[in-house]
Amino acid sequence: xxxxxxxxxxxxxxxxxxxxxxxxxxxxxxxxxxxxxxxxxxxxxxxxxxxxxxxxxxxxxxxxxxxxxxxxxxxxxxxxxxxxxxxxxxxxxxxxxxxxxxxxxxxxxx
Amino acid sequence: xxxxxxxxxxxxxxxxxxxxxxxxxxxxxxxxxxxxxxxxxxxxxxxxxxxxxxxxxxxxxxxxxxxxxxxxxxxxxxxxxxxxxxxxxxxxxxxxxxxxxxxxxxxxxxxxx
Numbered sequence: 391x392x393x394x395x396x397x398x399x400x401x402x403x404x405x406x407x408x409x410x411x412x413x414x415x416x417x418x419x420x421x422x423x424x425x426x427x428x429x430x431x432x433x434x435x436x437x438x439x440x441x442x443x444x445x446x447x448x449x450x451x452x453x454x455x456x457x458x459x460x461x462x463x464x465x466x467x468x469x470x471x472x473x474x475x476x477x478x479x480x481x482x483x484x485x486x487x488x489x490x491x492x493x494x495x496x497x498x499x500x
Numbered sequence: 501x502x503x504x505x506x507x508x509x510x511x512x513x514x515x516x517x518x519x520x521x522x523x524x525x526x527x528x529x530x531x532x533x534x535x536x537x538x539x540x541x542x543x544x545x546x547x548x549x550x551x552x553x554x555x556x557x558x559x560x561x562x563x564x565x566x567x568x569x570x571x572x573x574x575x576x577x578x579x580x581x582x583x584x585x586x587x588x589x590x591x592x593x594x595x596x597x598x599x600x601x602x603x604x605x606x607x608x609x610x611x612x613x
Binding site: 399420421423430431432433434435438478480482488489490491492493 | 535540542559592603606
Protein backbone atom coordinates (compact mmCIF):
# COMPACT_ATOMS: atom_id res chain seq x y z
CA UNK A 391 0.00 0.00 0.00
CA UNK A 392 1.19 3.48 -0.87
CA UNK A 393 1.54 5.60 2.23
CA UNK A 394 2.09 8.74 0.18
CA UNK A 395 -0.12 9.55 -2.78
CA UNK A 396 1.26 11.95 -5.33
CA UNK A 397 -0.81 13.82 -7.89
CA UNK A 398 -0.92 14.29 -10.72
CA UNK A 399 1.08 11.35 -12.05
CA UNK A 400 2.13 13.33 -15.13
CA UNK A 401 2.18 17.02 -15.95
CA UNK A 402 3.18 18.63 -19.23
CA UNK A 403 3.36 22.41 -19.45
CA UNK A 404 4.88 25.17 -21.54
CA UNK A 405 7.87 27.18 -20.41
CA UNK A 406 6.79 30.14 -18.30
CA UNK A 407 3.69 28.50 -16.85
CA UNK A 408 3.20 27.70 -13.18
CA UNK A 409 2.56 24.24 -11.76
CA UNK A 410 1.73 22.57 -8.47
CA UNK A 411 2.23 18.95 -7.48
CA UNK A 412 0.76 17.36 -4.40
CA UNK A 413 1.76 14.75 -1.86
CA UNK A 414 -1.02 13.46 0.40
CA UNK A 415 -1.46 10.87 3.11
CA UNK A 416 -3.91 9.83 5.79
CA UNK A 417 -0.97 9.55 8.20
CA UNK A 418 0.82 12.28 10.11
CA UNK A 419 4.45 12.75 9.15
CA UNK A 420 7.26 13.85 11.43
CA UNK A 421 9.12 15.15 8.39
CA UNK A 422 8.73 15.15 4.65
CA UNK A 423 11.30 15.44 1.89
CA UNK A 424 11.06 16.40 -1.76
CA UNK A 425 13.48 14.99 -4.34
CA UNK A 426 13.95 15.57 -8.06
CA UNK A 427 15.18 12.80 -10.33
CA UNK A 428 16.47 13.39 -13.83
CA UNK A 429 16.72 10.63 -16.45
CA UNK A 430 19.59 8.24 -15.84
CA UNK A 431 20.35 9.63 -12.41
CA UNK A 432 19.40 9.03 -8.81
CA UNK A 433 17.03 11.33 -6.89
CA UNK A 434 18.52 14.50 -5.45
CA UNK A 435 17.15 16.08 -2.30
CA UNK A 436 15.50 19.49 -2.79
CA UNK A 437 14.14 20.24 0.67
CA UNK A 438 13.05 18.81 4.01
CA UNK A 439 10.02 20.21 5.87
CA UNK A 440 9.39 19.36 9.49
CA UNK A 441 6.93 21.87 10.97
CA UNK A 442 3.20 21.99 10.20
CA UNK A 443 2.41 25.04 8.07
CA UNK A 444 6.04 25.48 7.11
CA UNK A 445 6.84 27.14 3.79
CA UNK A 446 10.27 26.91 2.20
CA UNK A 447 11.46 28.55 -0.98
CA UNK A 448 14.23 27.42 -3.27
CA UNK A 449 14.52 29.98 -6.07
CA UNK A 450 11.33 29.45 -8.14
CA UNK A 451 10.23 26.42 -6.11
CA UNK A 452 7.94 26.82 -3.09
CA UNK A 453 7.33 23.91 -0.73
CA UNK A 454 4.53 23.84 1.80
CA UNK A 455 3.86 21.39 4.61
CA UNK A 456 0.22 21.13 5.66
CA UNK A 457 -0.83 22.37 9.07
CA UNK A 458 -1.77 18.82 10.11
CA UNK A 459 1.48 17.43 8.63
CA UNK A 460 -0.46 15.02 6.41
CA UNK A 461 0.16 16.69 3.09
CA UNK A 462 2.61 18.80 1.17
CA UNK A 463 2.77 20.71 -2.08
CA UNK A 464 5.46 21.87 -4.46
CA UNK A 465 4.76 24.94 -6.58
CA UNK A 466 7.02 25.97 -9.44
CA UNK A 467 6.72 29.51 -10.74
CA UNK A 468 7.57 30.30 -14.36
CA UNK A 469 8.72 26.77 -15.14
CA UNK A 470 11.79 26.25 -17.29
CA UNK A 471 12.89 23.22 -19.33
CA UNK A 472 15.51 22.56 -16.67
CA UNK A 473 12.69 21.83 -14.21
CA UNK A 474 11.80 18.71 -16.18
CA UNK A 475 12.10 15.62 -14.03
CA UNK A 476 10.41 13.19 -11.70
CA UNK A 477 9.43 14.84 -8.41
CA UNK A 478 9.26 12.47 -5.46
CA UNK A 479 8.06 13.08 -1.94
CA UNK A 480 9.19 10.88 0.94
CA UNK A 481 8.49 10.88 4.62
CA UNK A 482 8.51 9.17 7.97
CA UNK A 483 5.13 8.68 9.61
CA UNK A 484 4.40 8.62 13.33
CA UNK A 485 4.93 4.84 13.36
CA UNK A 486 8.47 5.27 12.08
CA UNK A 487 7.65 3.96 8.61
CA UNK A 488 9.55 5.72 5.82
CA UNK A 489 8.31 5.58 2.27
CA UNK A 490 8.57 7.30 -1.09
CA UNK A 491 5.58 8.34 -3.14
CA UNK A 492 5.29 7.10 -6.74
CA UNK A 493 6.28 10.51 -8.10
CA UNK A 494 5.00 13.15 -10.50
CA UNK A 495 6.65 13.30 -13.91
CA UNK A 496 6.94 16.95 -14.99
CA UNK A 497 7.78 17.90 -18.57
CA UNK A 498 8.41 21.55 -19.43
CA UNK A 499 8.60 22.28 -23.14
CA UNK A 500 10.23 25.40 -24.61
CA UNK B 501 33.37 14.35 -5.05
CA UNK B 502 32.07 10.80 -5.61
CA UNK B 503 29.26 10.50 -3.02
CA UNK B 504 27.56 7.15 -3.68
CA UNK B 505 29.07 4.92 -6.37
CA UNK B 506 27.24 1.96 -7.84
CA UNK B 507 28.63 -0.74 -10.11
CA UNK B 508 27.82 -1.94 -12.66
CA UNK B 509 25.68 0.68 -14.41
CA UNK B 510 24.04 -1.84 -16.74
CA UNK B 511 23.68 -5.62 -16.66
CA UNK B 512 21.77 -8.25 -18.59
CA UNK B 513 21.27 -11.64 -16.98
CA UNK B 514 19.56 -14.86 -17.90
CA UNK B 515 16.91 -16.31 -15.61
CA UNK B 516 18.57 -18.31 -12.84
CA UNK B 517 21.92 -16.51 -12.97
CA UNK B 518 23.28 -14.79 -9.90
CA UNK B 519 25.01 -11.49 -9.47
CA UNK B 520 26.04 -8.91 -6.90
CA UNK B 521 25.44 -5.19 -7.18
CA UNK B 522 28.08 -3.12 -5.47
CA UNK B 523 27.66 0.18 -3.64
CA UNK B 524 30.16 2.37 -1.84
CA UNK B 525 29.83 5.76 -0.17
CA UNK B 526 32.58 8.15 0.88
CA UNK B 527 30.55 10.46 3.15
CA UNK B 528 31.12 8.50 6.37
CA UNK B 529 27.38 7.82 6.57
CA UNK B 530 26.05 5.27 9.01
CA UNK B 531 22.94 4.15 7.14
CA UNK B 532 22.70 2.60 3.69
CA UNK B 533 19.77 1.42 1.57
CA UNK B 534 18.89 -0.56 -1.52
CA UNK B 535 15.81 0.40 -3.54
CA UNK B 536 14.27 -0.75 -6.75
CA UNK B 537 12.40 1.61 -9.04
CA UNK B 538 9.72 0.40 -11.42
CA UNK B 539 7.41 2.53 -13.59
CA UNK B 540 4.48 3.90 -11.59
CA UNK B 541 5.74 2.31 -8.37
CA UNK B 542 8.18 4.87 -7.11
CA UNK B 543 11.13 3.71 -5.03
CA UNK B 544 10.56 0.57 -2.99
CA UNK B 545 12.94 -0.38 -0.21
CA UNK B 546 14.54 -3.81 -0.55
CA UNK B 547 16.93 -3.88 2.40
CA UNK B 548 18.63 -1.34 4.59
CA UNK B 549 21.49 -1.16 7.03
CA UNK B 550 20.98 1.30 9.86
CA UNK B 551 24.62 1.00 10.89
CA UNK B 552 27.67 -1.13 10.23
CA UNK B 553 26.98 -4.70 11.28
CA UNK B 554 23.19 -4.56 10.96
CA UNK B 555 20.81 -5.24 8.10
CA UNK B 556 17.02 -5.34 7.95
CA UNK B 557 14.35 -6.21 5.42
CA UNK B 558 12.44 -3.50 3.68
CA UNK B 559 9.20 -3.61 1.74
CA UNK B 560 10.25 -6.07 -1.02
CA UNK B 561 13.13 -8.30 0.24
CA UNK B 562 12.18 -11.62 -1.37
CA UNK B 563 14.79 -12.90 -3.80
CA UNK B 564 17.56 -10.66 -2.48
CA UNK B 565 20.30 -10.77 0.10
CA UNK B 566 22.60 -8.00 1.33
CA UNK B 567 25.95 -7.63 3.00
CA UNK B 568 27.21 -4.59 4.87
CA UNK B 569 30.88 -5.27 4.25
CA UNK B 570 32.11 -2.26 6.24
CA UNK B 571 30.94 1.28 6.88
CA UNK B 572 31.52 2.27 3.25
CA UNK B 573 30.17 -0.70 1.33
CA UNK B 574 26.76 -2.32 1.04
CA UNK B 575 26.16 -5.00 -1.59
CA UNK B 576 22.95 -6.51 -2.96
CA UNK B 577 22.90 -10.08 -4.25
CA UNK B 578 20.42 -11.82 -6.50
CA UNK B 579 20.95 -15.55 -5.98
CA UNK B 580 18.70 -16.80 -8.80
CA UNK B 581 17.53 -13.96 -10.99
CA UNK B 582 13.92 -13.88 -12.21
CA UNK B 583 12.34 -11.68 -14.91
CA UNK B 584 10.29 -9.95 -12.18
CA UNK B 585 13.56 -8.56 -10.84
CA UNK B 586 14.11 -6.53 -14.00
CA UNK B 587 14.33 -3.00 -12.64
CA UNK B 588 16.54 -0.05 -11.88
CA UNK B 589 18.32 -0.50 -8.57
CA UNK B 590 19.44 2.44 -6.46
CA UNK B 591 21.75 2.50 -3.49
CA UNK B 592 21.48 5.39 -1.04
CA UNK B 593 23.08 6.49 2.19
CA UNK B 594 22.20 8.87 5.00
CA UNK B 595 24.06 10.18 8.00
CA UNK B 596 21.81 8.14 10.27
CA UNK B 597 18.25 6.82 9.97
CA UNK B 598 15.85 6.99 7.06
CA UNK B 599 14.29 10.28 8.14
CA UNK B 600 17.54 11.99 7.23
CA UNK B 601 18.28 13.21 3.71
CA UNK B 602 19.37 10.35 1.52
CA UNK B 603 22.10 10.56 -1.07
CA UNK B 604 21.65 8.32 -4.08
CA UNK B 605 23.90 6.68 -6.61
CA UNK B 606 23.09 6.82 -10.30
CA UNK B 607 21.54 3.37 -10.37
CA UNK B 608 22.10 -0.03 -11.96
CA UNK B 609 19.81 -0.93 -14.85
CA UNK B 610 19.25 -4.67 -14.65
CA UNK B 611 17.44 -6.73 -17.28
CA UNK B 612 16.68 -10.39 -16.74
CA UNK B 613 15.74 -12.42 -19.77
